[in-house]
Amino acid sequence: MYDCEDCIRRLDQLVDKELSPPEVEEIHVHLDECGDCTKRYRFQEGLKRLVKVSYQEQKAPDALRERLRQQLGA
Amino acid sequence: MxxxxxxxxxxxxxxxxxxxxxxxxxxxxxxxxxxxxxxxxxxxxxxxxxxxxxxxxxxxxxxxxxxxxxxxxxxxQKANREAVSIDDIGEFALYDQMRDDLGEGPETEVLDRIARGEVVDAIEKLSPLHREVVLLVDVEGFSYKDAATVLGVPIGTVMSRLHRARQQLQKDLFEYAVESGIVPGGLNKRS
The missing domain is CATH 1.10.1740.10 (RNA polymerase sigma factor, region 2, helix turn helix motif)
Known part of the structure; x- marks a missing residue:
């Protein structure tokens, strides 16, 4: 049985989907009964999502894309 | 051709x-x-x-x-390749700090109020080695294994850099959240 410490130690891997299925199952057993860890998990997940959307607005300039297309024959 | x-x-x-x-x-x-x-x-x-x-x-x-x-x-970067150091920033998490200050952990909705530009600024302030791992894993969706291959380091190093980078990121965002009034700050005296 995971306690809060086990859970917190694995939170990065959980949000990054790097845990094995049995570990995911075990951690969810803990999350189901621990409001504090669940909140912590949601927060970490939310932060990861925020980082992703914050950066994905950056796109390569069209001129560069066109140049590379010609170079690669794509 | x-x-x-x-x-x-x-x-x-x-x-x-x-x-x-x-x-x-x-x-x-x-x-x-x-x-x-x-x-x-x-x-x-x-x-x-x-x-x-x-x-x-x-x-x-x-x-x-x-x-x-x-x-x-x-x-x-040939000259200063070895010069890049990773500061030990200690254990600090936005979540924990806010929980201490607010009496309970922050709701995820707090994140909705943080401007995207602030997040980018906070990431730009990370050390180069921390920044690249956050961007590979969080923005580009690399697995730890692929990130380790790109960076030429063991998976454990990817994990520890990522953890520290996220802690630093949370620290900066917490300061921003307090300064901009998104969360009340200074309830607990921090010296």
């Missing part, structure tokens, strides 16, 4: 499909749009030259990132 084979065309199409990700990566390495464009162009030129060494069906994005990173370090 000689006629392209189907494989070469597929290679080109798949490579171009990764352009935005590569450009973002180049921007954060060079911090200069012109240099970033040059770096991306050189990366594609090298990829084209070595395309026979790319195994179709493997992770092309990771392969392109590895090429780009090597080019960058060879060219711009």
């Amino acid at each position: 000689a006629e392209q084979t189907v494989e070469e065309q597929d290679f080109g199409t798949e490579a171009i499909g990764n352009l935005d990700a590569l450009y973002r990566g180049a921007l954060r390495l060079t911090r200069d749009p012109d240099k970033a464009q040059d770096l991306v162009q050189d990366t594609y030129a090298r990829a084209l030259r070595y395309q026979h060494s790319y195994q179709a069906g493997t992770n092309m994005k990771a392969w392109l990132f590895a090429i780009m990173r090597n080019l960058y370090w060879d060219r711009f």
Whole structure:
């Protein structure tokens, strides 16, 4: 049985989907009964999502894309 | 130019499909749009030259990132490659700080009120080694294994850098959240 410490130690891997299925199952057993860890998990997940959307607005300039297309024959 | 084979065309199409990700990566390495464009162009030129060494069906994005990173370090950073240090920032988490200050952990909705520009600024302030791991894993969706390959470090190093980077990021965002009144600060005296 995971306690809060086990859970917190694995939170990065959980949000990054790097845990094995049995570990995911075990951690969810803990999350189901621990409001504090669940909140912590949601927060970490939310932060990861925020980082992703914050950066994905950056796109390569069209001129560069066109140049590379010609170079690669794509 | 000689006629392209189907494989070469597929290679080109798949490579171009990764352009935005590569450009973002180049921007954060060079911090200069012109240099970033040059770096991306050189990366594609090298990829084209070595395309026979790319195994179709493997992770092309990771392969392109590895090429780009090597080019960058060879060219711009040879002198201070070893000089980059990772500060030990200690254990600090936005979540814990807010829980201490507010009496309970913050709701995820707090994050909705943090401007995206602030997040980018906070990431730009991270040390280069921390910044690149956050961007590979969080923005570009690399697995720990692929990130480790690109960075040329063990998976454990990816994990510890990522953890520290996230802690630093949370610390900066917490300061911003307090300054901008998103959360009340200073309830507990911190000396």
